[in-house]
Amino acid sequence: MEKHWWQEVVVYQIYPRSFKDSNGDGIGDIGGIIEKLDYLKKLGIGAIWLSPVYASPNDDNGYDISDYEAIMAEFGTMEDMERLITEAKKRSIKIVMDLVVNHTSDEHQWFLEAKKGKENTYRDYYIWADPKADGSAPNELGSTFSGSAWEFDEASGQYYLHLFSKKQPDLNWANEKVRQAVYDMMNFWIEKGIGGFRMDVIDLIGKVPEKMITGNGAKLHDYLQEMNKATFGKHDLLTVGETWGATPEIAKLYSNPKRQELSMVFQFEHVALDEQPQKSKWDLRPLAVAQLKEVFAKWQTELGDEGWNSLFWNNHDLPRIISRWGDEKNYRVKSGKLLAILLHLLKGTPYIYQGEEIGMTNHLVSAIEEVDDIESINMYHERLAQGYKPAEIINAINVKGRDNARTPMQWDDSQHAGFTTGTPWLRVNENYPKINVTQALADKDSLFYTYQKLIQLRKDNPLVVWGDFHLLKTAPEVFAYTRSFKEKTWLVVTNFASEANEFHYDGAIKELILSNGPTPSQLEKVVLMPWDAFVVEVVKS
16 A cells, blocks of 8 residues: 555544634634644644634534635634644644535525526536425435425525535436536645645445435445545545545545545444434444444455555544543543544544643533524424433534534633634633643643553554554453554553453563553453553564
């Protein structure tokens, strides 16, 4: 496999609205990101995935774009954006833009034109369909944000498709002009010196709505190969696709270097393990660690050299991992270190979501009025109508709602956690006096330094990047594996539980690499305390 820079770095995701406010209006901005680049350099990351900063009416927090070649006024100007790219580059950090091209905002110029009538040049930039004989929607396709995916347009008597909010009409990728316009826009950003693209719901662009096909449509990979050729294929850029329905076989179609599509995909199989099968993300069940091991091992081994893994616990759509699968109450820092060690020593490119490196947690609410996220609000009203109890729905939002990830970054113990001098757009988590960057940097044993060490280990050891993965047979809650490269083998052992467990390994410790507590002197019979994690170089006996 040809080597690329993006295989050797760790990527840090910034949700700009919540990262750092530089002008006191309560909203994070590009100036705030520039202020904190030295902090990110200290952490050691090599790229920033920037959630959307384009012009947007903000119906879905920037994922509804009204102008791809302009910056949202709340975040700054194009000059600020150019300065961010330049300043990040000085610190050997690349900026990866969020590419949202499955849909636009209904306030995008293309859609404003398309609504003018069936004869308009831009009509075919979107997906329109006639009503059924009784005037109802063309078919049963549903929106991710609840309700029908079809919205009636009075003026033309047709429906338009929106797989997300009705203010996010879907682009018609079957139209060559749409594709060309997207490629021109991508090249606009590539010329500004960005390091690549994270591609929002990219598996939906090949949709065939009349056949009820949304993900992985027949033309999807033709479009991606065409995109590669027309844009980033000429450069060494990181491209990662958000693909909710991907299996290892599907992932290879995207990321096998021979196919000339993307660098890697985000797959979400592990993310669904605390959901009831065939139900929604809001229908909860406890995580079975044995299943988590199985899913990770499958992705580690089956991609082989025909693809590349992206590794993540958190993003702007997912709850905080320590609250979700760690032990926030009794072992917040220790379980946080275990989760970091477990993930970052797998094969693939790791992603850290802002605040993960200091152990930020979910932010609980007691009423729907405290919720900002459109997905959670729509689900609340839908379930209320279905007869669910309010307390039950609020519990699901506290466990899985997207606001959990979006509360402002906790910089210090001053008012509003040092995020803003104004009123924050979303309430800061009350635990900020205890959990913040200043505190983490002052404590040499903090979670921050475990992340820093893991990033350095990746830079210093080809084994972390290129080594083979092997899952070990252990007790259900012990997640242990080896990574081997050339003559060297590392053993990674984690006790993914709040109870003690035993572990046995046939081999001797050559050197301690990293741990989150006491390290055993031998491997014959190890008693692992709750949330113990250690990494050692071993010699097979």
